[in-house]
Amino acid sequence: MNKIENQTFDEERALYHIKDTEVINCVFAGKQDGESVLKETRNIKVENCQFSLRYPLWHAQKYTLLNSSMDELTRAPIWYSHEGMIDHCCIEGIKILRECSHTIIQNSHVDSPEFGWQCNDITILDSEIQSEYMMLYSNHVKIDHLKFSGKYSFQYMNDLEITNSYLDTKDAFWHSQNIVVKDSVLKGEYLAWFSKGLTLINCKIIGTQPFCYCENLKLIDCEMIDCDLSFEYSDVEAHILGHVDSIKNVKSGLIVADSIGEVIHEDAIMETNGKIVIRNQMNKEHEIEECCCQ
Secondary structure: OEEEEOOEEOOOOOOOOOEEEEEEOOEEOOOOOOOOOOOOOEEEEEEOOEEOOOOOEEOOEEEEEEOOEEOHHHOOOEEOOEEEEEEOOEEOOOOOOEOOEEEEEEOOEEEOOEEOEOOEEEEEEEEEEEEOEEOOOOEEEEEEEEEEEEEEOOOOOEEEEEEOOEEEEEOOOOOOEEEEEEOOEEEOOOOOOOOEEEEEEOOEEEOOOOOOOOEOEEEEEEEEEOOOOEOOOOEEEEEEOOEEEEEEOOOEEEEEEOEEEEEEOOOOOOOOOOEEEEHHHHHHHHHHHHHHHO
């Protein structure tokens, strides 16, 4: 591969359409304030570089971004780019990763209010992300060991898998479909309203009014802490370890918990036929059925 090393660039499209090239220890900043420094590149490796110019990596194909930084002045640093690897990077543009695909982000820190919109086939590993609207309208995403903080995350998504992660969020998973979350903590308010096909396995859920208006919702061996007014108008199968503060107007399905503070049946605007069972009572009912059979 060709090499470009130890240089500073600030002009418009400084390295436009370079191919088969390593860009090492370079700085993209300066008075000319040029945009799109690495636009339309093919098969490049960018290592130990600093970016402070707008839109640096657009329409790139087959790129690696390693040990590099993109500050808030990059604005929308990576758009319409595919087959990318982002490793050990710090990225702070307001709109990172838009309409990108086949991209891996690992060991990185991202601070971006609009992160990962309308993307496909994204993998995020061992990273920290702060975002107001995380992964809006994106599909086919896998996440492992993510520490996330934000608000309106994972909305209008399809096919998302999250494992071993901590999500401090609000309004997560609204209108999303085919989501699996395992071995993770979900802290927030109004989690997963209007979701379809959401499955949570061995998770800890913290916060008010989760899981309302859901279809095909499953909770397997999950904890629910400070969760009141849960499951309103939802179709749910839930096996909860421990206590639930309150459950309201369950549309259909079965909820089993060790204890429930309050079961609310009032002001329903549709039929609510969900079955709610205290685990000890269920065991006793099973014992009585066995005795009757004998």
